[in-house]
Amino acid sequence: MNETRPPLWTRNFIGISISNFFLFMTFYFLLVTVPIFVVDHLGGEKSQAGLMITVFLISAIIIRPFSGRWIERFGSRVILLCSLLLFFGATLLYFLADSVGILLVVRFLHGIGFGMATTAAGSIAAMTVPHSRRGEGMGYFILSTNFAMVIGPFLGLTALQNWGVNAMLQIAAGSAFIGLLSGLLISLKEEKKMRGNLPPMKLKDAIFEVKAIPIALTGAFFAIVYSSILSFVSVYAGELGLSHVASYFFIVYAVVLLLSRPTTGKWYDLHGPNFIVYPAIILFAAGMVILGTADSAVMFLTAAAFAGLGWGTLFPTFQTIAIQASPPKRAAMATATFLSVFDIGIGLGSFLVGLAAAKVSLGDLYTYSTGYVLAGILLYYFLQGRKLRKEKRKEINAA
Missing domain, CATH: 1.20.1250.20 (MFS general substrate transporter like domains)
Known part of the structure; x- marks a missing residue:
């Protein structure tokens, strides 16, 4: 086969x-x-x-x-x-x-x-x-x-x-x-066959791809938490007295991604996005609570592994959903829409996390983020997951 x-x-x-x-x-x-x-x-x-x-x-x-x-x-x-x-x-x-x-x-x-x-x-x-x-x-x-x-x-x-x-x-x-x-x-070469004179379009269609917005907003929601890892995880490691392992955080993150990618990618193609999105959200939340309560190098790097499995699976899945939700000729605009909204989430998250870090410790901030990530299950369900579940059922019934 x-x-x-x-x-x-x-x-x-x-x-x-x-x-x-x-x-x-x-x-x-x-x-x-x-x-x-x-x-x-x-x-x-x-x-x-x-x-x-x-x-x-x-x-x-x-x-x-x-x-x-x-x-x-x-x-x-x-x-x-x-x-x-x-x-x-x-x-x-x-x-x-x-x-x-x-x-x-x-x-x-x-x-x-x-x-x-x-x-x-x-x-x-x-x-x-x-x-x-x-x-x-x-x-x-x-x-x-x-x-x-x-x-x-x-x-x-x-x-x-x-x-x-x-x-x-x-x-x-x-x-x-x-x-x-x-x-x-x-x-x-095949791209030349697809292109031609583009018909006039509404301003909103020329600026973004509407069908990619729901999953883009979902991605931006989770990006706010991910930005806290990007911006402050090395600072947090220093506070824990783990500066010597801070550089290994993203190495563990990447290794876990590499090992899991063949499986998660195939599961997406076989069972659809929902099959891996919901578990990935839970894994991401688990990574945040482990990170927030870490008191050793083992726990700190374990959090990296869970974050790699969780967020590292969510991001490519969300981008793929954005592309598949749009017509083939709008793949470029769908990509632009998703990445633009996602970057806004990263930028907003870095700002908000910086403000929050002045009020609470980074450990508490990461721990509190667990609830925020889990709330993303509902956001994903109502913005995208429910629709994808109906489409999957139609495919099964048609087969």
């Missing part, structure tokens, strides 16, 4: 996965080093260092809806290559940034390239993955992002601390360049 399954690891899929990895590795590489660069080398304030991240995300969020429309008009490959070229060019501009003001402009341009590239990459991945293996394929594709999240910060801090600013920027530029080269491997 496996012999008749359509191939997944095609040249296009491998190319877009590699390109996506280096795109996000550059992003995470600079995410942890730019604030240090601003404070230690440009003499900026900590508030200005935080602004560098905000400006980058704002430009990425703003450009994504336009990117989705451009992809529909000009094709995913064209927009991907243009955006990767812009992303690489902006990375080179960091060498010229000798003031906070100039660096803000560079970060804004870099965010535009990033927003366009991530939208195009998601669209190409959805296009190249066989429909019958959509859950499995998108899971592997997003795994490239997860690995970048682990390797990027580690390599960035290592380069800055041991080799200096120039070496750090050279590695970032090299990573962006490899991402561009990988994009050149992609050939989408």
Whole structure:
């Protein structure tokens, strides 16, 4: 039976996965080093260092809806290559940034390239993955992002601390360049047949994909909690006296993802999204309560494993739902809609968690987040799960 399954690891899929990895590795590489660069080398304030991240995300969020429309008009490959070229060019501009003001402009341009590239990459991945293996394929594709999240910060801090600013920027530029080269491997001949003169559409349809909004809002809801891990888990490790294992948190997270991805992806394709979403939410909640009550390295890393199984399964599942809920020709806009709303959740979460952390301890905050995550079961059910259950029943009855 496996012999008749359509191939997944095609040249296009491998190319877009590699390109996506280096795109996000550059992003995470600079995410942890730019604030240090601003404070230690440009003499900026900590508030200005935080602004560098905000400006980058704002430009990425703003450009994504336009990117989705451009992809529909000009094709995913064209927009991907243009955006990767812009992303690489902006990375080179960091060498010229000798003031906070100039660096803000560079970060804004870099965010535009990033927003366009991530939208195009998601669209190409959805296009190249066989429909019958959509859950499995998108899971592997997003795994490239997860690995970048682990390797990027580690390599960035290592380069800055041991080799200096120039070496750090050279590695970032090299990573962006490899991402561009990988994009050149992609050939989408079938895309030309799908494209044509686009009919006029309403403004709301040109800005976002309506059918992707329910699952995008669900993703943003959970992203608020995930942002607390991204932003404060290393600080929390220090408070626990576990700084020596903080860097291993996302390594355990990524390893668990790698081991679970083949199974969860196949379950998605065989049984549908609901089969894995509800258990994943519970696992994510378990990870938060373990993290909030951790008093040893074992518990701290166990929380990483549960978070990897939980949130690491939810994110690719939600993005796949967004794409499948939309017409094939709107895959790019569905991707743009999902990622834009998700990034708003990350940005809002980082702000809210920062405010909350001033009132309660991080341990209590993570523990309280458990109830919030479990409440997401109801949100998912009413916004998406109920509809998917009805569609699954129709499929079963039709068969």
